[in-house]
Amino acid sequence: MSMYTLLKNVPQPEKKQVEEAFHGNICRCTGYRSILSGCYTFCKNNKTVDIEELSLGDGSNLYCKKSFDASDWKNYKTCNGETIPLKSLKIDEEFQHEKKGKCWIRAESIQHLTTLKFNHPEAPLIAGSTELSVEKLTKKEEKSAILIHVPHYLDNTxxxxxxxxxxxxxxxxxxxxxxxxxxxxxxxxxxxxxxxxxxxxxxxxxxxxxxxxxxxxxxxxxxxxxxxxxxxxxxxxxxxxxxxxxxxxxxxxxxxxxxxxxxxxxxxxxxxxxxxxxxxxxxxxxxxxxxxxxxxxxxxxxxxxxxxxxxxxxxxxxxxxxxxxxxxxxxxxxxxxxxxxxxxxxxxxxxxxxxxxxxxxxxxxxxxxxxxxxxxxxxxxxxxxxxxxxDGFKHENSVQTISGIQLFDAIPGENTIGKSLSIPAALKHTTGESDFICDMPKFENELIIYPIICPIACAKFNLKNREEILRMEGVIDIWDWKVFYDCWKWKSVSYYVSSIIALIATDETIYAGQPIYFVIATDLAMAEKAGILMEIEYNRVETPLLTVDDAIAANSFHKSKAYPSIELGDVEEEFKRSDEVLVGEVNVGKQEHFYMETQSALAVPRDGDALDVYSSTQNVGGDHRYIASILDKPQHLINVICKRCGGGFGGKENQAITTSIPASLVAEKFKRPTRYIMNRQIDMQVTGGRNPMKAKYKVAFSKSGTIKALEVTIYMNSGYSMECGYDVGIKCVKSVGGGYRIPHMSVNVKFCKTNIVSNTAFRGFGTPQAAIITESIIENIAHKLQLGSDHIREINMLKDGEPTKLCGHASLTSMQNDSLGKCWREMMKLYKVEERKSSIIQFNKENRWKKRGIASTVVEHYIGFNKGCLMQGNALVNIYRDGSIYLSFSGVEMGQGLNAKMQQVASSALNVEYDRIYIPDTSSYCTPNSTITAASCGTDVNGFAVLDACQKLNRRLNGVREKFPNASWEEIVEKAYIQQINLSASGHHKFEIFQNQDKNKSGDDGLYVVWGTSTTEVEIDSLTGDVVVLESDIVMDIGKSMNPAVDIGQIEGAFVQGLGLVLLEEQLYNPSSGQLITNGPGKYKLPSVSNIPRKFNVTLLRGGDDGEKKAIHSSKGVGEPAISLAASAVCAARKAVASSRFDDKNTQQFVIDTPATPSIIRNLCTDDLLLKVTEEEKRRQETLEKEWCVRV
The missing domain is CATH 3.30.465.10 (Uridine Diphospho-n-acetylenolpyruvylglucosamine Reductase; domain 3)
Structure with a gap:
């Protein structure tokens, strides 16, 4: 709609206007660049190039040149008929609308408006309703019964x-x-x-x-x-x-x-x-x-x-x-x-x-x-x-419009594998026609669940006017924990469901935001009104623990049967004999998933005591098992369905049951369809995010920069329970030092127990935190030795054949195909990194208050689960007599392009057209016992299952094809039917994962490794702390991309989400109540189009490692690794800050926490202004005894 509006007003806009049109849109999962590139095609004098012909300096072109032919594009046509200019729109007659005790009155003139205000002085004036809309979400008091509308035409002169x-x-x-x-x-x-x-x-x-x-x-x-x-x-x-x-x-x-x-x-x-x-x-x-x-x-x-x-x-x-x-x-x-x-x-x-x-x-x-x-x-x-x-200086705005190049191998031929094909629902997403749970038609007798969440952690609570609320129109019932668990028929309650995800508070809240009551009503508006009118008494029992430092001070840690750790070599001995030893810490903050579709579920009772549950989940199988168990029903009576999940990022692996279980319980009790959709503010308080971490490290290195030993203790803020924190800890431990040769290592994790919601899986699963920790340590070594950080990286980088810290087959345990080195060298050459460093040095000499920095980082990300039972997938392929194909598989489409790739696998295997295949939804009836769609292995796990089913069908059809070599697909299918050949096949695939209980050899750490590098250049304003990402260049080895457009989109989206982690997305809590302050998009800042790199370049390495053929069609998983490469942005900001401090004659070592928000950056840039502030603070004897907020 933003682009449509722009084109209505400016049919051939400038690129700058396109970018400005999207400033109000949030869609970080796309990375924005691809959207802008598509919209730039409407601009005048646009030259859109999908693949640039670039030389690596020796005259050789590694990538072909392929530009879009504008003559192939469809002409853009505005809607028929003339649009009435808003300023000309005037309605003379008075309008008044009354409903449910509320009255909306439109003023027809200034005099009429003054009369209305005289008659109704308490009535607010409404024009754009921007303020009232916010207040409705944040304030509990009832609004006036009368609203006075001030139309735009009244006096817009x-x-x-x-x-x-x-x-x-x-x-x-x-x-x-x-x-x-x-x-x-x-x-x-x-x-x-x-x-x-x-x-x-x-x-x-x-x-x-x-x-x-x-x-x-x-x-x-x-x-x-x-x-x-x-x-x-x-x-x-x-x-x-x-x-x-x-x-x-x-x-x-x-x-x-x-x-x-x-x-x-x-x-x-x-x-x-x-x-x-x-x-x-x-x-x-x-x-x-x-x-x-x-x-x-x-x-x-x-x-x-x-x-x-x-x-x-x-x-x-x-x-x-x-x-x-x-x-x-x-x-x-x-x-x-x-x-x-x-x-x-x-x-x-x-x-x-x-x-x-x-x-x-x-x-x-x-x-x-x-x-x-x-x-x-x-x-x-x-x-x-x-x-x-x-002085006569005229400032010119030098900010360029966003651009980028995407380099990859073009695959010749008709086969769909390797082609950039759009996802099946792309057009429906664009036009808003894709159905999500909130779009499903309302049932006539449907019930709504609305949660009442407690604003105070560690508090007792009591509803004082329960009977009054129950008498309200539309209110069916109010559930507290006693009623809730009375309907819970599985008395030997799952540890995961009862302890790890506390769906409702008992006598005392564990964290602020925990549901304490469920209002069950026939209408959402009535349920919300009931929540407003509830009189609840709260009594805080104790001050909540919120941060890692709080937990350390209180010695509050979760107990575990085992603690993730890794021990290599002899760390202590190496510390004794090393030239240099450095001690420090790195802090990584919490991050919110902010999926587009909030946690949602709709449970519908069916004949025969069955129940259909539509859930926005990454884990159809998990929801299915828990719901069946809690309702004490056999699993064949429960059908969990997910057509598509509106984003997940790990937040719907375990926590989708926060809506699907309550909805199922209510539907079962009242035998009525029940919908439970969290609004954004509730979702952000009820569900967890990325685990915040504090890493305390000690590193030994030579005077030349070779890292000898590393000791790290990671304090992970798990929240009130560990949830999947143990597995996050394992991956984090094995990812510290990733991509580098560190012969002596000791890394361990402690799980902090705090009074915040339990944190959960999040894209990268501990690897992004590990990357930030590792790259920060390297930056500090470089600072200590006064050497270039890229020099430190290069001399410590894993070389071909050198061992990793991982376990399993050769592609995991050692560097294969010199993948990381190839990515690094290509990035340095292709994007002229060394030349840019020289330019930045000169820029910083000439500018006191604007500083630039550039940094390059690496990623070593292993794909898949290290639990064998999770590494399996199944599929169902049905061929109909007209040649059309139905495909179902156990993975969930959540915007990552999984459906598109499964269609490619099937179309390639069956040698049919891509659009002949239809994928309906993921259902526990069609593909039972499914595993989580996560860990970047959804394409592999499900792709091989789809391939297995298609190969079975091919074997059945081979006789027909041989007998009728010139027959069309439709003819082959019809002849097969006449010959009574089964045209339906199920497929299954499992990956053999060896399990070993040795803590240093814990079995296969997945399927294979994805390697990558990135360089990011930033500019900071040292007076305000603002950061502009000028350029990011990414080179990744993902094997042979099955769908370059989808894969590059995933890389860009992951990287921008990583930019949020390291630069923007800050979670603040009230230290007294424990309540989340940043509980919506108004306070929690996601990257917008203005925050992405002004130049955003992605290269898929040619001739990449195929992971020992464990990747389907040698196309490696790509959803998560690039998020870790965003560490280059905070490292670049660190260099810019160091330059600012150098101008102030300050060369001391410093810690730059992430997210490095403007306040972090500005407070690190020492100068006379900052000195005045600190001196005034000392003069006033200011302390931090009473903080307004704390950062988690």
Whole structure:
């Protein structure tokens, strides 16, 4: 829809406009690049190249050149008929709609609006409803029974009156943005407003949100209000009988989100003065965790008027985000008037600002040191910008549009294997026609489950008005744990279900966000209303443990029969004799899956006591077994179905039962279809994510950089239970040091027991944390020795034939085909890494406040499970008399392209067209006893099963083919039917996994290894901590890709998810209640299109290792490995920070935690501004005794 809207307005857009159109869309799993490339085809003068002809410097071309032929594309046509411009749309008649005690009234004129407000002073005014929609999710109180709609046409005029801009009450932010872009650029105010609106929300928000709504809401982090205050703007407030003019200043705001506007008044007009004189300067600045589509941490607007000799005649300094309202630094401004605009004045300004506006510890919003830094940094930016203006410097936006090249072998011939074929449901996904559980039609007698979650960890609770709630219309029942487990017929409860995934709290909550009651109702709205009206008493029993440090201090660890560890060589002896020994720690934060489809289930009773359960799960077999056991039914009566899973990333391996089990229990008890779909906020609090880790290490190395020994203790934050943490620990331990030769190693894991939701499987399964730990250690060795980190990597990198730490066959236990070395050398040469290093050194010499860094990292990722029972798959292939083919298999399609690859396997094996095959869903009836779709082995496990079934059919059809060599496929099938040949075949495949109980030889560690390398170049703003990823270059050995388009998409998506892990996605908790603060997309920041590399290049290594033929068609699993390569981004940011510190004569070793958010980056960049903040903190004796939030 974003692209459709753009094309309606701009039929042939620029590439920059395409990118801007997607700033409001979140889809990190795609990596965005492929979407942009597709949409760029609509741009004028577009040249889309799928494969570039690149030379490696010796004149040889390793990859063929293949460009898309634009003449093959279908012409884009807009919809028939004319679209009525919104500004021309006007409906004169009054509209009023009443339903269920609520009333919606649309105002038809300004006078009518004042009358409505006079008659209903408590009624909120609704224009774009952007604020009300958020409040509905976050606030529990009931809204007014009457809502007054302010339509866009009411007064969306913008006029110029002398030196003022007059803005109507229903003017949207897009209206204002278009006006200032297309009018006289001599007005400095216009530049400030344009800069503000560029980063204000997204296109979707700006299109409906109004200027009036922004001021009515009076948020202290409003982006627009600081400009209105700095420009001395005013509003005309109008009531039914009066009108007054009020200036927007500090006194306009009377409290948190409160102002002087009376209940019977409306905003009629805005009067915004426009600066005209050459010596007047106004600038807006905003700092957020993500550049686009994010709320401000701090914003600011600065205005200054200088005399001809550059003396300050007037100055206004306005900040948002530092108090309960927008604040003007009047004391500092008074001291600056009369001073010359120079460095001494700037010093005076920053010294006074930190004293006047200092943010104390424990202030709402947290990050106090960072926000105090921003107070000074944003002002300093204004000082530098004005200096540049005075010097005649014109800033040019040099940010390039996103581009990339994708290199892979082109496979000739008609066979579908090796071809870039789209996934079967691609068009339906694009048009929104794909069905998910929330799209399934509602049953007439359907029930809804709505969970009531506890906001406090370690708390007792009591529902005081149960009977009152039960009397509400539509409420069928309220289940607490006693009722819940009374319906639970499997009394010898599974350890996994009862202890590891606590579906409902008993007498006391374990973590904040745990369900304590289930409201069962006929309608979701009624269930939510019941939740709002519930009177629940909470009593906290003890302070929750949230972080790894909390657990270590309290000695709170999970007990386990065994603890993952690896011991190689003699670590202690090597420490004694090594030249250098370094001790340090690495911290990796928690990450949320944020799948597009939240946890969802629909349970439908059927005839014969059977039950169909539609579940958004990666583990159809697991859901199937648990539901049957809990209901005490034979498994043949339970059919778990998953048409497609709207993203999983590991979060639906074990935790899909959080919805499927309650839905099944309720459906069984009431004999009615029952739907349970978590909203995003509930999902993020009820389900776990990636395990946070703290690694304490000791490493020994020579003066030349050769690593001799490594000792690592990993403290893993498991949450209240270990869930699958033990297996995550095993993979993490074996992945530390991956890709490098470290002869003496000791790595072990301790599982921290905390009061957060149990963490679970997540794409990479411990390998990304291990990669970050390993590469951070290498960066610290390089820093200590003052050597290049790539030199350290190269001399320690595994060479062909050298042993890994893995167990099993040769492809696991040793480097094969020199895969890693080939990837590394090709990356270095193809993307000219050494040349770019020289350019970066020069750039950093010439720039004080912008710094660049470049880093290269490797990945060694073993594919598959190390448990034999999980390494099996089954399939069913039915051929119908018309030649069409039905294919079912035990894997789940969740956006990774599994269905596409299974169609390729089947079409290749049967020698039929790709689109002749239909894949319905994954069902425990069609393919029973299925295993988890995970560990990047879904294609292998299921592909060989599909191949087995197809080969059985081929053997049956061979006689017909030999007898009728010229017959078509349809004729062969019909003749086979007439000959009574069975046209249905099941397939099965198992991988032999040898089990060994020796802790250092634990059996096969999967099927094979995927090797890869990446180089990432970043630029940081050392004043704000912003990071721009300029370029990422990835080279991976995945054997012979079965579907290069799908595989490259998976690599890009995994890498961008990794960028979130290392740079953006931060989980914050309330230290007192234990409640997750970052519980939705408004607070939890995923990578958007602006966060991906500006140049995003992926190469699939030619002639790669085939993993001893254990990969189907020699095409290796690709879903997870690339996420670990994102470690190159944080390593590059580290180098940029080191350059900034070097300019401050600071060469000390430092720790850069992940995610390295802007606050982490800025606080590491030492300078005079940071020194002022730390000195003021010391002067005020600031402590961390009362933190507003903690990072997990």
């Amino acid at each position: 913008i006029e110029q009156d002398g030196n003022c801009m007059i803005v109507g009450c229903s003017t949207t932010l897009t209206d204002l943005e278009d006006y200032v872009k297309n009018h006289d650029r001599d007005f400095n105010t216009f530049e400030a407003i344009e800069e503000c609106l560029k980063y204000f929300g997204s296109n979707q928000i700006r299109n409906v949100a109004t200027v009036s709504g922004n001021v009515y809401t009076s948020s202290p982090i409003s982006d627009l209000i600081p400009i209105l205050v700095a420009t001395k703007s005013s509003v005309i407030l109008k009531s039914k009988f009066a009108e007054r003019k009020v200036y927007i200043n500090e006194d306009f705001f009377t409290g948190y989100r409160k102002n002087v506007i009376e209940d019977i008044e409306i905003i009629s007009k805005f009067i915004i003065p426009m600066t005209l004189e050459k010596n007047e300067y106004i600038r807006f600045y905003k700092q957020a965790k993500r550049k686009y589509d994010d709320i401000s941490i701090i914003n600011a607007c600065f205005y200054v008027k200088l005399t001809n000799d550059q003396t300050i005649e007037d100055i206004r300094i306005v900040y948002g985000g530092i108090s309960f309202r927008v604040v003007e630094a009047t004391q500092t401004s008074e001291k600056l008037i009369g001073l010359k605009w120079n460095k001494k004045m700037s010093e005076t300004a920053t010294c006074n600002l930190i004293k006047e506006l200092f943010i104390t510890k424990g202030s709402p919003g947290g990050e106090e040191t960072y926000r105090n830094n921003l107070l000074l940094s944003l002002y300093f930016k204004f000082y530098l910008d004005v200096c540049q203006k005075l």
